[in-house]
Amino acid sequence: MNKNFPPPPAAPMNVAILRYSATAQALHWLTALLMFAVLPLGWVMTSLAQQNPNRDALFTLHKSIGVTILLVTIVRIAWRAANPPPALPASLPRWEAMLAKLSHWLLYTILLVMPVSGYILSSAGGHPVSFFRLFELPALPHNKGLANLGEEVHLLVQWAVYALIALHLVATAWHVVLRRDGVLERILPVQRVE
Numbered sequence: 001m002n003k004n005f006p007p008p009p010a011a012p013m014n015v016a017i018l019r020y021s022a023t024a025q026a027l028h029w030l031t032a033l034l035m036f037a038v039l040p041l042g043w044v045m046t047s048l049a050q051q052n053p054n055r056d057a058l059f060t061l062h063k064s065i066g067v068t069i070l071l072v073t074i075v076r077i078a079w080r081a082a083n084p085p086p087a088l089p090a091s092l093p094r095w096e097a098m099l100a101k102l103s104h105w106l107l108y109t110i111l112l113v114m115p116v117s118g119y120i121l122s123s124a125g126g127h128p129v130s131f132f133r134l135f136e137l138p139a140l141p142h143n144k145g146l147a148n149l150g151e152e153v154h155l156l157v158q159w160a161v162y163a164l165i166a167l168h169l170v171a172t173a174w175h176v177v178l179r180r181d182g183v184l185e186r187i188l189p190v191q192r193v194e
Protein backbone atom coordinates (compact mmCIF):
# COMPACT_ATOMS: atom_id res chain seq x y z
CA MET A 1 0.00 0.00 0.00
CA ASN A 2 1.42 3.36 -1.04
CA LYS A 3 1.69 5.46 2.15
CA ASN A 4 1.61 8.68 0.14
CA PHE A 5 -1.76 7.92 -1.45
CA PRO A 6 -4.19 9.41 -0.86
CA PRO A 7 -2.19 12.53 0.03
CA PRO A 8 -2.65 13.79 3.60
CA PRO A 9 -4.98 16.75 4.15
CA ALA A 10 -3.17 19.78 2.74
CA ALA A 11 -4.63 22.05 5.41
CA PRO A 12 -4.46 21.13 9.12
CA MET A 13 -7.97 20.53 10.49
CA ASN A 14 -7.68 23.44 12.94
CA VAL A 15 -7.16 26.04 10.19
CA ALA A 16 -10.33 28.18 10.02
CA ILE A 17 -12.22 27.80 6.74
CA LEU A 18 -12.83 31.10 4.96
CA ARG A 19 -16.36 30.97 3.56
CA TYR A 20 -18.18 32.84 0.82
CA SER A 21 -20.86 35.21 2.16
CA ALA A 22 -24.36 33.77 2.64
CA THR A 23 -25.54 35.81 -0.39
CA ALA A 24 -22.73 34.46 -2.62
CA GLN A 25 -23.52 30.90 -1.43
CA ALA A 26 -27.25 31.35 -2.15
CA LEU A 27 -26.55 32.76 -5.65
CA HIS A 28 -24.18 29.84 -6.37
CA TRP A 29 -26.67 27.12 -5.40
CA LEU A 30 -29.55 28.91 -7.12
CA THR A 31 -27.48 28.97 -10.35
CA ALA A 32 -26.68 25.24 -9.98
CA LEU A 33 -30.38 24.45 -9.53
CA LEU A 34 -31.40 26.56 -12.55
CA MET A 35 -28.68 24.96 -14.72
CA PHE A 36 -29.89 21.47 -13.79
CA ALA A 37 -33.34 22.52 -15.03
CA VAL A 38 -32.43 24.50 -18.17
CA LEU A 39 -30.14 21.83 -19.69
CA PRO A 40 -32.54 18.83 -19.62
CA LEU A 41 -35.32 21.14 -20.83
CA GLY A 42 -33.09 22.11 -23.78
CA TRP A 43 -32.41 18.47 -24.65
CA VAL A 44 -36.05 17.34 -24.32
CA MET A 45 -37.75 20.27 -26.07
CA THR A 46 -35.49 20.05 -29.15
CA SER A 47 -36.22 16.32 -29.47
CA LEU A 48 -40.01 16.78 -29.59
CA ALA A 49 -42.01 16.71 -32.82
CA GLN A 50 -43.31 20.12 -34.05
CA GLN A 51 -46.93 19.10 -33.34
CA ASN A 52 -46.26 17.87 -29.76
CA PRO A 53 -48.72 19.77 -27.48
CA ASN A 54 -46.06 20.28 -24.75
CA ARG A 55 -43.42 21.73 -27.07
CA ASP A 56 -44.40 25.39 -26.68
CA ALA A 57 -44.62 25.16 -22.88
CA LEU A 58 -41.18 23.53 -22.64
CA PHE A 59 -39.62 26.17 -24.92
CA THR A 60 -41.18 28.94 -22.79
CA LEU A 61 -39.90 27.30 -19.61
CA HIS A 62 -36.39 26.84 -21.07
CA LYS A 63 -36.26 30.47 -22.21
CA SER A 64 -37.69 31.82 -18.93
CA ILE A 65 -35.24 29.85 -16.77
CA GLY A 66 -32.42 30.91 -19.12
CA VAL A 67 -33.37 34.59 -18.73
CA THR A 68 -33.50 34.06 -14.93
CA ILE A 69 -29.94 32.65 -15.11
CA LEU A 70 -28.86 35.80 -16.94
CA LEU A 71 -30.40 38.05 -14.24
CA VAL A 72 -28.94 35.98 -11.39
CA THR A 73 -25.50 36.05 -13.07
CA ILE A 74 -25.55 39.84 -13.47
CA VAL A 75 -26.50 40.24 -9.77
CA ARG A 76 -23.81 37.69 -8.85
CA ILE A 77 -21.04 39.44 -10.75
CA ALA A 78 -22.06 42.81 -9.25
CA TRP A 79 -22.16 41.28 -5.75
CA ARG A 80 -18.75 39.71 -6.28
CA ALA A 81 -17.26 43.03 -7.41
CA ALA A 82 -18.52 44.70 -4.22
CA ASN A 83 -17.79 41.70 -1.95
CA PRO A 84 -14.58 39.97 -3.10
CA PRO A 85 -14.53 36.21 -2.41
CA PRO A 86 -12.31 34.80 0.37
CA ALA A 87 -8.69 34.07 -0.59
CA LEU A 88 -8.01 30.54 -1.82
CA PRO A 89 -6.36 28.22 0.76
CA ALA A 90 -2.61 28.96 0.98
CA SER A 91 -2.01 25.19 0.70
CA LEU A 92 -3.20 25.22 -2.94
CA PRO A 93 -0.39 24.79 -5.52
CA ARG A 94 -0.03 27.79 -7.84
CA TRP A 95 -1.21 25.90 -10.94
CA GLU A 96 -4.36 24.73 -9.15
CA ALA A 97 -5.17 28.25 -7.94
CA MET A 98 -4.71 29.59 -11.48
CA LEU A 99 -6.85 26.82 -13.01
CA ALA A 100 -9.57 27.45 -10.41
CA LYS A 101 -9.65 31.18 -11.17
CA LEU A 102 -9.62 30.64 -14.95
CA SER A 103 -12.40 28.03 -14.83
CA HIS A 104 -14.54 30.24 -12.57
CA TRP A 105 -14.28 33.18 -15.00
CA LEU A 106 -15.05 30.88 -17.93
CA LEU A 107 -18.14 29.68 -16.05
CA TYR A 108 -19.31 33.29 -15.57
CA THR A 109 -18.68 33.89 -19.29
CA ILE A 110 -20.83 30.95 -20.41
CA LEU A 111 -23.56 31.95 -17.93
CA LEU A 112 -23.77 35.22 -19.90
CA VAL A 113 -23.13 33.91 -23.43
CA MET A 114 -25.73 31.09 -23.32
CA PRO A 115 -28.77 33.22 -22.36
CA VAL A 116 -27.75 36.13 -24.62
CA SER A 117 -27.24 33.84 -27.65
CA GLY A 118 -30.54 32.06 -26.83
CA TYR A 119 -32.35 35.39 -26.73
CA ILE A 120 -30.75 36.47 -30.04
CA LEU A 121 -31.53 33.20 -31.85
CA SER A 122 -35.17 33.31 -30.69
CA SER A 123 -35.94 36.99 -31.00
CA ALA A 124 -34.05 37.78 -34.21
CA GLY A 125 -35.58 34.58 -35.63
CA GLY A 126 -39.06 36.03 -35.10
CA HIS A 127 -40.01 33.96 -32.02
CA PRO A 128 -41.28 35.89 -28.99
CA VAL A 129 -39.41 35.45 -25.69
CA SER A 130 -41.97 35.21 -22.92
CA PHE A 131 -40.94 35.30 -19.26
CA PHE A 132 -43.00 32.54 -17.58
CA ARG A 133 -45.97 33.78 -19.66
CA LEU A 134 -46.08 36.89 -17.45
CA PHE A 135 -44.76 39.32 -20.06
CA GLU A 136 -42.68 39.34 -23.25
CA LEU A 137 -39.13 40.66 -23.50
CA PRO A 138 -38.59 43.47 -26.04
CA ALA A 139 -38.19 41.92 -29.49
CA LEU A 140 -35.18 42.34 -31.78
CA PRO A 141 -35.81 43.27 -35.43
CA HIS A 142 -36.20 40.15 -37.56
CA ASN A 143 -32.72 39.28 -38.89
CA LYS A 144 -32.04 35.79 -40.27
CA GLY A 145 -28.24 36.19 -40.32
CA LEU A 146 -28.15 37.32 -36.66
CA ALA A 147 -30.55 34.52 -35.64
CA ASN A 148 -28.31 31.93 -37.36
CA LEU A 149 -25.23 33.35 -35.61
CA GLY A 150 -27.04 33.19 -32.23
CA GLU A 151 -28.04 29.59 -32.96
CA GLU A 152 -24.50 28.56 -33.90
CA VAL A 153 -23.10 30.12 -30.72
CA HIS A 154 -25.85 28.58 -28.53
CA LEU A 155 -25.38 25.08 -29.95
CA LEU A 156 -21.56 25.23 -29.95
CA VAL A 157 -21.01 26.84 -26.52
CA GLN A 158 -23.22 24.17 -24.89
CA TRP A 159 -20.17 21.85 -25.22
CA ALA A 160 -18.09 24.32 -23.18
CA VAL A 161 -20.91 24.24 -20.61
CA TYR A 162 -20.65 20.44 -20.30
CA ALA A 163 -16.82 20.51 -20.16
CA LEU A 164 -16.71 23.25 -17.50
CA ILE A 165 -19.42 21.67 -15.34
CA ALA A 166 -17.54 18.34 -15.55
CA LEU A 167 -14.26 20.05 -14.57
CA HIS A 168 -16.05 21.86 -11.70
CA LEU A 169 -17.47 18.58 -10.35
CA VAL A 170 -14.21 16.62 -10.77
CA ALA A 171 -12.25 19.42 -9.03
CA THR A 172 -14.77 19.40 -6.15
CA ALA A 173 -14.47 15.61 -5.78
CA TRP A 174 -10.66 15.95 -5.89
CA HIS A 175 -10.72 18.45 -3.00
CA VAL A 176 -13.26 16.50 -0.94
CA VAL A 177 -11.85 12.99 -1.37
CA LEU A 178 -8.10 13.43 -1.91
CA ARG A 179 -6.94 16.82 -0.63
CA ARG A 180 -9.54 17.19 2.14
CA ASP A 181 -8.71 20.90 2.39
CA GLY A 182 -12.19 22.29 3.12
CA VAL A 183 -12.70 23.82 -0.35
CA LEU A 184 -16.33 22.56 -0.64
CA GLU A 185 -17.13 23.94 2.85
CA ARG A 186 -16.24 27.44 1.60
CA ILE A 187 -19.48 27.48 -0.43
CA LEU A 188 -21.61 25.75 2.27
CA PRO A 189 -23.19 27.18 5.45
CA VAL A 190 -21.43 26.34 8.74
CA GLN A 191 -22.33 22.77 9.80
CA ARG A 192 -23.08 22.55 13.52
CA VAL A 193 -22.33 19.14 15.05
CA GLU A 194 -24.03 18.72 18.48
Ligand code: HEM
Pocket (backbone or CB within 6 Å): 038, 039, 042, 043, 046, 062, 063, 064, 065, 066, 067, 069, 110, 111, 114, 115, 116, 117, 118, 119, 120, 121, 122, 129, 151, 154, 155, 158, 161
Ligand atom coordinates in the same frame (compact mmCIF):
# COMPACT_ATOMS: atom_id res chain seq x y z
C1 HEM B 1 -27.67 29.36 -19.22
C2 HEM B 1 -28.71 29.42 -20.05
C3 HEM B 1 -28.99 28.42 -21.13
C4 HEM B 1 -28.46 27.18 -21.36
C5 HEM B 1 -27.40 26.44 -20.55
C6 HEM B 1 -29.10 26.64 -22.56
C7 HEM B 1 -28.86 25.40 -23.11
C8 HEM B 1 -29.50 24.88 -24.22
C9 HEM B 1 -29.35 23.54 -24.72
C10 HEM B 1 -28.47 22.46 -24.10
C11 HEM B 1 -30.10 23.42 -25.83
C12 HEM B 1 -30.27 22.16 -26.71
C13 HEM B 1 -29.26 22.24 -27.81
C14 HEM B 1 -29.32 21.08 -28.78
O1 HEM B 1 -30.38 20.69 -29.19
O2 HEM B 1 -28.24 20.56 -29.10
C15 HEM B 1 -30.75 24.68 -26.05
C16 HEM B 1 -31.58 24.98 -27.11
C17 HEM B 1 -32.27 26.19 -27.27
N1 HEM B 1 -32.26 27.26 -26.42
FE1 HEM B 1 -31.15 27.43 -24.74
N2 HEM B 1 -30.00 27.59 -23.04
C18 HEM B 1 -29.96 28.67 -22.19
C19 HEM B 1 -30.71 29.83 -22.30
C20 HEM B 1 -31.61 30.12 -23.33
C21 HEM B 1 -32.39 31.33 -23.45
C22 HEM B 1 -32.36 32.51 -22.47
C23 HEM B 1 -33.12 31.22 -24.59
C24 HEM B 1 -34.07 32.20 -25.21
C25 HEM B 1 -34.48 33.32 -24.65
C26 HEM B 1 -32.81 29.94 -25.19
C27 HEM B 1 -33.36 29.45 -26.36
C28 HEM B 1 -33.09 28.22 -26.91
C29 HEM B 1 -33.68 27.76 -28.17
C30 HEM B 1 -34.68 28.51 -29.04
C31 HEM B 1 -33.15 26.49 -28.40
C32 HEM B 1 -33.41 25.58 -29.60
C33 HEM B 1 -32.29 25.84 -30.60
C34 HEM B 1 -32.43 25.04 -31.86
O3 HEM B 1 -33.01 23.96 -31.82
O4 HEM B 1 -31.90 25.48 -32.86
N3 HEM B 1 -31.90 29.30 -24.38
N4 HEM B 1 -30.37 25.56 -25.06
